[in-house]
Amino acid sequence: MTVIAKRSKLVTFINVFTVAPENQERLVGLLTQVTEGSVRHAAGFVSSSLHRSLDGTKVTMYAQWRTIEDYEAMRKDPTPAPFLREALTFAKFEPGMYEVVETFEPASG
């Protein structure tokens, strides 16, 4: 479970991969494998949630880390690197590093 909240002091990565629909499942598999086997073991990893676009053309990872430095250390780790390199052979990668500005609840709730 991922909880998004203002003032959490976490750093949020919203990384959007664009793929041909026939490769979406392969990319979901790769990202699942590298997160299960490697990324979630890294220091400072808080949570991540993997999303599949309904039109088949995107896969988006919403990830929370304690600090930017923790994330950068993971990216330099040789274990996940080959998975990410393989993903980039068939997917376009658009990274984003964010802070939460605000969360909104239903007016009725």
Added chain:
Amino acid sequence: MTVIAKRSKLVTFINVFTVAPENQERLVGLLTQVTEGSVRHAAGFVSSSLHRSLDGTKVTMYAQWRTIEDYEAMRKDPTPAPFLREALTFAKFEPGMYEVVETFEPASG
């Protein structure tokens, strides 16, 4: 607070706006205003969280709706429409409609 969980049956919108850094604050203001005043009052709105990229070039809305039909009804509502049109005069909009595949916890947790 937004909670991301597998098998939630919600539909997730991850909408990425790209802007010149000098317009990021203006876009955050517009999206806050339209969400507070209009979108969160719509039927089927579950939650949304607004994110500001640390490099100033992106604003991303992570939003959960009960159904696609609820979201589409909101997009046809004349109240929020002018805000979104104004945003598109100075921001590029890349929408995405998703389902959650998986969420990952820290290996140690």
